[in-house]
Amino acid sequence: MTAKPDSTHDAARRSWVASANTGATDFPIQNLPYGLFSESTGGERSIGVAIGDQVLNLRGVAEAGLLPEGCAAAARATLLDPLLALPGTELAALRERLVALLDAGAEERERLSPLLRAQNGVTMHRPTSVGNYSDFYAGIHHARAAGALLTPENPLPANYKWVPIGYHGRASSVQVSGAPVRRPLGQLPPAEVGGAPGYGPSGRLDLELEMGVVLGRGNARGEPVPVGQAAEHIAGFCLLNDWSSRDVQRWEMFPLGPFLSKSFATTVSPWVVTPEALAPFRVAAMARPEGDPAPLPYLLDAADQAAGGLDVRLSVLIRTARMRAAGEEPVVIITSNARHLYWTPAQMVTHHASNGCDLQPGDLLGTGTISGPTEAELSSLLELTVGGTRPATLPNGEVRRFLEDGDEIILRGRCERPGFAAIGFGECRGTILPAPGTAGEGARA
Amino acid sequence: MTAKPDSTHDAARRSWVASANTGATDFPIQNLPYGLFSESTGGERSIGVAIGDQVLNLRGVAEAGLLPEGCAAAARATLLDPLLALPGTELAALRERLVALLDAGAEERERLSPLLRAQNGVTMHRPTSVGNYSDFYAGIHHARAAGALLTPENPLPANYKWVPIGYHGRASSVQVSGAPVRRPLGQLPPAEVGGAPGYGPSGRLDLELEMGVVLGRGNARGEPVPVGQAAEHIAGFCLLNDWSSRDVQRWEMFPLGPFLSKSFATTVSPWVVTPEALAPFRVAAMARPEGDPAPLPYLLDAADQAAGGLDVRLSVLIRTARMRAAGEEPVVIITSNARHLYWTPAQMVTHHASNGCDLQPGDLLGTGTISGPTEAELSSLLELTVGGTRPATLPNGEVRRFLEDGDEIILRGRCERPGFAAIGFGECRGTILPAPGTAGEGARA
Known part of the structure; x- marks a missing residue:
């Protein structure tokens, strides 16, 4: 409950x-x-x-x-x-x-x-030990926007509305807000089909606006968690930036999913905001559009449907090296809201443990990128710049397709509701350092 | 070295x-x-x-x-x-x-x-703490056989001969030989395209014959490991059974890779066999067939090419519940050899750390399923029974397409070379228990 x-x-x-x-x-x-x-x-x-x-x-x-x-x-x-x-x-x-x-x-x-x-x-x-880290894909607007770049005729995977899709992440990559993010080296896609890949600094370094779900009580191996009890396993929430290397990802991810394109760094905010504190800001699970299937019975709980969603206003800010040198404050480039998630945190927990996987205290779940339905709510640069084809212009005139060395990215989350004190999540912050062995001039795709 | x-x-x-x-x-x-x-x-x-x-x-x-x-x-x-x-x-x-x-x-x-x-x-x-577990896909014969079942016209992914493909596994799922394996529940593929998935015990439970690479010395975040130094980070080797649920896997894995189809259990043998003990059994990295590209420079080291491979004879044995009741010994159903791996353990380490990912002492890498080029060397039931279409008959007349409740699977590994004492890995053993909430009669696809 x-x-x-x-x-x-x-x-x-x-x-x-x-x-x-x-x-x-x-x-x-x-x-x-x-x-x-x-x-x-x-x-x-x-x-x-x-x-x-x-x-x-x-x-x-x-x-x-x-x-x-x-x-x-x-x-x-x-x-x-x-x-x-x-x-x-x-x-x-x-x-x-x-x-x-x-x-x-x-x-x-x-x-x-x-x-x-x-x-x-x-x-x-880092607030918890993060013995295990799994990342979901529960932002349906992100899944559709990202899918549209790869398979425009069929942007949403066939399993999307049935399966809370997720994958295992790299636990050791999870770092607390403020730790720098070194631009990764990696294999880069061949210029033409059948050609040799390149190797060097990623030229398409991206952010992903997510929330983190911090697990409290675990479950024994082999014992699934009924969805009606899943909330008892959730100790709190934080902000999470799932830094991503899009060029490495595109080349490496078929058929077994993202690997090195994600495991170089994942940043979390330092505070675990409790379910008790968030009680006034729970909302109904995302309304499923007409024609969408109901969740399968193991994922369906009336209380969770009524109040399992989260009304958290999210924002992404950037401060470039030039802005920092000029003493300018970070500017907002993205706003969204956690209520856009297709699956509730309880459904993620129950699905994760449905095969008997033992979740452990301090484990971390990412929600997946929380994009909203509008252009201002596209919560990664991949989406915002349409795969880098429509560069974004910052107030100071700088242009971004993907992240440059020196860029500082800050996620914020805030809950507001009339009659209640506003609460927030603190900051989830990271600055891009040059790739190893480069002079610091960065890499551009 | x-x-x-x-x-x-x-x-x-x-x-x-x-x-x-x-x-x-x-x-x-x-x-x-x-x-x-x-x-x-x-x-x-x-x-x-x-x-x-x-x-x-x-x-x-x-x-x-x-x-x-x-x-x-x-x-x-x-x-x-x-x-x-x-x-x-x-x-x-x-x-x-x-x-x-x-x-x-x-x-x-x-x-x-x-x-x-x-x-x-x-x-x-469990020999080490396994803070992180990653599983590779370095068995090229397995990749080709598994790929042929999905995309017969193009069985090997385009990146295969360039990228040591891997994905993050579930660290908490790694258990020591002897621990039972409970058949997972999960979403099962719809009977027809566009239909609703099922939910219940996996009917296509499989084994995968792999070796585990146990990491010793770690690397600092952001600092890749040159391939010539990768061996210094490898503390030893074990056997690894990457239990897999094929029906869950087929439905869940697009686009982010295997998740619950793997994370219910991964079994390792209890002994870490050291690189020193294996020194007489090192062989050249797999000879790349004519026309295969050379490894990219960051993966290429002369000493590793000359002696980075492993000559370990591997076998998979089964003892069914009926065999156990009759007092019969396990029988061999698969034999293979670790020299069939396309990438060396050093290449896996270097690739994994190439993006700056920090590998840690006690981390575990799986090699991926080590099939060989012949039919007797197909190292999963998926391959052996051609996706369940050609059931295998055991000596006692029992038939298997996938694993049944009560089946005990044992992996063994042995190194033999004239002039040297033979050494082995001990056993990697697990017995299938019925899915939660079932009476024990098992599930059949």
Whole structure:
């Protein structure tokens, strides 16, 4: 069951952490996502809770004896997985306690203040261990737009409306926001059919706007997860940039799918936004157009259909090297919304475990690129520039078909609904470095 | 550089562990592979070395002060990864020391005897942590045979002779020999084009005969591995059964590749056979037929071409439930040889890291199904029965198109060369259990 809004969502509630009350950050007291941080000088990693522009050291809160007993041990861990794997009742109790502790009227203010650090003064780490990473293809507008570039007469695969299509990604490639992205070398498609491929820096480096689904409780090998229970396995959500090399991808992917075109880097935002925090922003699963088949029974749950979707406004910003040199701020190039996903996160979990695959705490699922139906919502450069044939012009006059060295890409996500405090996901950021062995002038297709 | 035969390969050498000298096991003193075991009563895991029908507790040897200093700490670990990540010089020194300690004339016999356990009296575990698992497609005869079933007019993908094709597998699915394999549920292809898919137990459950490449030293993110140095990253080899659900695969795999058709289980043999032990059995990389392109420069190394291949005789055996009930031994249904691989393990490593992907100690690569050019060497049932159209008859009269519940599949690998002691890989074994929620009568396509 997806959580319903409760007193922890009260829009009138304020925190004694002043920056949480301004609306200027993604992290009012109604959000409280979890992350993993260390002091910027180094030292042990701790679980942190984002509040305003601060991070609260959860280990410190546990050591002060202020957390519910059921989660105190996990709150002291140096990684997030055990906390996220706790039963939903424990996590709900933890959220309630944190709301009470951070409430403007809380008596614990004096004791907790020393446990705050400025977010811009700490080092954030990959939030979970990501033992396994799988990427779905649940953005139907992306699948259709990408398919149209390859097989215009039949853009959507025949299985699309039945199968939550996915593939296994490279777990070691998953890195936290801020880590740079080195342009990959790779085999590049032959100039003519039957010719020899090239080898060198990818000339068609792309971004993909996705959300990440972070798994909490796992399932035992051989034991599928009923769709009605799938939400209990989801610990939270983040933003995810599935960096892609389109030239490498086109040449390598037949017949076994994307490999090196994806595994050079995948960036996630540092905060795991909980299902509890997102409760007010759940929406019906994407309405299936007339004539679309109903999900097969193993993927169909009334509660999930009614409230399994996510209303998250997503955006992609770019800041080029020239913009950075000129002191200019990043500009938005794409906006979309997670409600455009054809499959719900619960359906992804259930499908993934349907063959008995054991999902594990801290595993990561990507949703697939979340394009919308309009041109402004095409959520990769492949789509936006129609395979590079219609270059995009930035406000400063620079032109992009694909990413250039020095380009910085930032994903943002924000939930807004009248009567509720707006919450957000923080940033998912990465800057392109030149390929190994190149002088830094980049590569152009 | 691939190791060359040295005194540790002396075929005349005998061990004070009598069973190592009979030729009846895979583990003479010239082999000495590493594994991870615990007492069958439970307790901590230890690294073990296979010798004859025994396993030597390497932690005990380290605690007795008998190992070279450089590897003593890693030898005491409760997982194999740190040991395998040691520099090649340390691993070579460890091998030499173990050969000396187990030699028939060794003075340490009395001290070491208490550290032996019968292999059939201990529990073997997955040898490494397998943080990441990737599966290649380097068996060209398999690629051609499998392709012929789908696109008879063009069986081999256009990129095949250029790209060491691979895809990311599911790390959590990798299990050690002996663990059962539950038949997966899944979406099954529609009976007619445009129809609805089915859902239920896979009716086309298959095996795939592969070898596993176990990684030792990793590479930093963004730093490719030159092919001339790739061998330094390979810690050893094992057998690998890439269980596959052909009906699920056919329906799900376009356009992003195999997913749930593979991730329900992947079985590996428990012993990591070292490159040092395999030195006498290295052969030239597969001779490329007239007209085949040379490997691109980043994949081409003279030493690797001369001795990067593996001469390992492989076999697949089956024992059905009826055979087991009748007390019958498993029978061989497939034989092949790892020298049929189109790409060398070094080429797989270099290609995998060419985009900057960080390979990590304990990672696992599958080679892909190693079919040979003859009918007896077709190394999956898909090929052997021509997609299920030509059922195979077992000696007891049973017929198989694909695997039935209760079928036990065993992979074996053996290296033989005149003048050298034969070495082997142990067994890679798994038995099919009925799908969840079925009474055990199995599923037939």
